Amino acid sequence: MSRLIVISNRVSVPDKKGTAAGGLAVALRAALEEHGGIWMGWSGNSSGDKEPEPLVMTDHGNITYALTDLTQTDVEEYYHGFANRVLWPICHYRLDLAEYGRKEMDGYFRVNRFFAHRLAPLIKPDDVIWVHDYHLIPLAAELRQMGLKNRIGFFLHIPWPPADVLAIMPVHQEIMRSLSAYDLLGFQTDHDLENFASCLKREEIGDEIGPGLFSAHGRTFRGGAYSIGIETAAFADFARKAASHSMVRKARQSIEGRDLIIGVDRLDYSKGITQRIEAFERFLGDNPAYQRRVTYLQVTPKSRSEVPEYEAMQQAVAEQAGRVNGAIGTVDWVPIRYINRSISRPVLAGLYRLGKIGLVTPLRDGMNLVAKEYVAAQDPDDPGVLVLSRFAGAARELKGALLVNPYDIEGTANAIARGLTMPLEERQRRWQSMMDHLLEYDVVRWCNDFLKDLTEEIAPPVNQVTLRLVP
Ligand SMILES: O=P(O)(O)OC[C@H]1O[C@H](O[C@H]2O[C@H](CO)[C@@H](O)[C@H](O)[C@H]2O)[C@H](O)[C@@H](O)[C@@H]1O
Numbered sequence: 001m002s003r004l005i006v007i008s009n010r011v012s013v014p015d016k017k018g019t020a021a022g023g024l025a026v027a028l029r030a031a032l033e034e035h036g037g038i039w040m041g042w043s044g045n046s047s048g049d050k051e052p053e054p055l056v057m058t059d060h061g062n063i064t065y066a067l068t069d070l071t072q073t074d075v076e077e078y079y080h081g082f083a084n085r086v087l088w089p090i091c092h093y094r095l096d097l098a099e100y101g102r103k104e105m106d107g108y109f110r111v112n113r114f115f116a117h118r119l120a121p122l123i124k125p126d127d128v129i130w131v132h133d134y135h136l137i138p139l140a141a142e143l144r145q146m147g148l149k150n151r152i153g154f155f156l157h158i159p160w161p162p163a164d165v166l167a168i169m170p171v172h173q174e175i176m177r178s179l180s181a182y183d184l185l186g187f188q189t190d191h192d193l194e195n196f197a198s199c200l201k202r203e204e205i206g207d208e209i210g211p212g213l214f215s216a217h218g219r220t221f222r223g224g225a226y227s228i229g230i231e232t233a234a235f236a237d238f239a240r241k242a243a244s245h246s247m248v249r250k251a252r253q254s255i256e257g258r259d260l261i262i263g264v265d266r267l268d269y270s271k272g273i274t275q276r277i278e279a280f281e282r283f284l285g286d287n288p289a290y291q292r293r294v295t296y297l298q299v300t301p302k303s304r305s306e307v308p309e310y311e312a313m314q315q316a317v318a319e320q321a322g323r324v325n326g327a328i329g330t331v332d333w334v335p336i337r338y339i340n341r342s343i344s345r346p347v348l349a350g351l352y353r354l355g356k357i358g359l360v361t362p363l364r365d366g367m368n369l370v371a372k373e374y375v376a377a378q379d380p381d382d383p384g385v386l387v388l389s390r391f392a393g394a395a396r397e398l399k400g401a402l403l404v405n406p407y408d409i410e411g412t413a414n415a416i417a418r419g420l421t422m423p424l425e426e427r428q429r430r431w432q433s434m435m436d437h438l439l440e441y442d443v444v445r446w447c448n449d450f451l452k453d454l455t456e457e458i459a460p461p462v463n464q465v466t467l468r469l470v471p
């Protein structure tokens with residue numbers, strides 16, 4: 001394969017401290033290192049009201065990291081505004097939270113044009129371009145407008161909604177048109193791909209002309225489901241080694257032999273944290289024998305605090321956890337430990353391993369890597385039980401989990417009780433099936449599968465082959 005160009009809103013640049021990168025960063029860096037290439041995106045900084053300086057380029061081995069600042073207006077309209085107050089809620093089925101504004105939409109398309117103008121001079125004719133996530137949907141159309149004929153792929157990390165939900169967004173036609181400028185569209189699950197195909201059809205934008213082959217706006221392109229994985233073997237290794245980490249040791253001592261239930265999520269309304277706390281409270285109410293015998297640790301780093309819905313949630317969840325602790329806790333037992341700080345992944349691995357239950361109950365999630373990490377971190381001799389929302393992309397793969405509907409508080413409470421009493425033999429059987437899957441479909445496999453399909457020539461649909469055979 002020729003040189004690889006990755007573009008994403010956030011870029012994971014290796015730091016001097018050697019901080020452990022997430023699985024996605026590890027896989028993309030490996031692919032970039034192999035083929036040589038560039039990873040471009042936003043620096044995370046604002047240039048205020050001044051035009052951003054030229055790209056800051058840093059070389060690490062075979063990879064050039066290219067970062068740009070954005071003006072404050074751009075950050076507000078593109079990132080906080082359209083990406084996180086329109087596309088994010090719509091794609092997570094939260095029509096009630098979408099705040100559509102023309103200014104934000106214009107800002108979103110303007111910043112994509114800006115990224116395209118900064119990227120285009122770096123591109124060679126045979127480079128393969130891989131664009132990531134909902135922030136950058138219009139990027140390929142902008143690059144095509146500038147005459148680029150390269151292979152361009154897009155991977156959506158979040159869910160793709162059904163046609164009726166998408167249509168609520170006033171600019172859905174423009175968004176769908178932008179997607180047709182790619183050569184390959186990758187979704188997390190078969191359900192997201194099905195939703196995309198039905199959006200094309202329902203809105204009369206295009207057609208599925210063969211399995212996973214689409215035609216729209218005069219272009220033919222492919223779509224597929226590529227479920228993102230984690231670096232399974234490395235994560236299992238972190239978990240084994242983490243037992244001796246001081247923070248993990250302290251956590252183990254402080255739970256004093258109680259069963260640990262663990263939840264780890266960015267503070268985001270899509271993660272179902274409120275419903276989860278309700279389910280935990282219900283579980284304790286229904287199973288009073290467990291009072292004082294369990295601890296629920298919820299690790300929840302703050303996220304996107306500039307967006308009003310996220311800011312409001314910070315207070316609501318803290319109050320809810322405080323109320324439950326006040327109502328049920330005793331002088332020597334705090335039922336919910338609620339932490340707003342981010343924890344490094346090697347330590348997190350050790351905490352997952354302490355958890356008898358991994359409680360992962362998003363109301364809607366593209367994949368949810370925490371679910372996969374929880375499984376990878378378990379002790380094969382005494383694995384914990386994953387309680388997983390059926391609305392997480394991960395539920396399409398992790399069939400050994402106890403699948404729940406997170407809106408069904410009683411059902412989730414029952415699953416917690418069932419998990420805590422599950423016999424060892426059943427826990428091991430369920431865990432092994434999930435672990436085997438995660439080892440086979442890890443993040444490197446995900447990356448390779450996507451890039452293989454992106455670089456392959458598009459096979460013509462059967463009807464076109466037949467036409468060509470007729471003299
Ligand atoms: O960059 P932020 O605004 O701080 O948000 C963090 C990331 O959140 C989203 O993650 C998604 O990607 C995961 C990996 O594929 C997936 O497991 C999860 O279900 C998604 O929500 C977002 O898509 C990323 O772009 C953000 O960087």
Ligand SMILES: O=c1ccn([C@@H]2O[C@H](COP(=O)(O)OP(=O)(O)O)[C@@H](O)[C@H]2O)c(=O)[nH]1
Nearest residue numbers: 022264266301341342343344345368369370
């Ligand atoms: O304190 C924390 C909380 C989360 N994570 C990591 O953040 C990622 C969250 O990914 P996920 O797909 O579950 O959700 P997202 O936040 O991307 O929507 C996982 O790799 C976690 O290990 C972390 O490193 N420290």
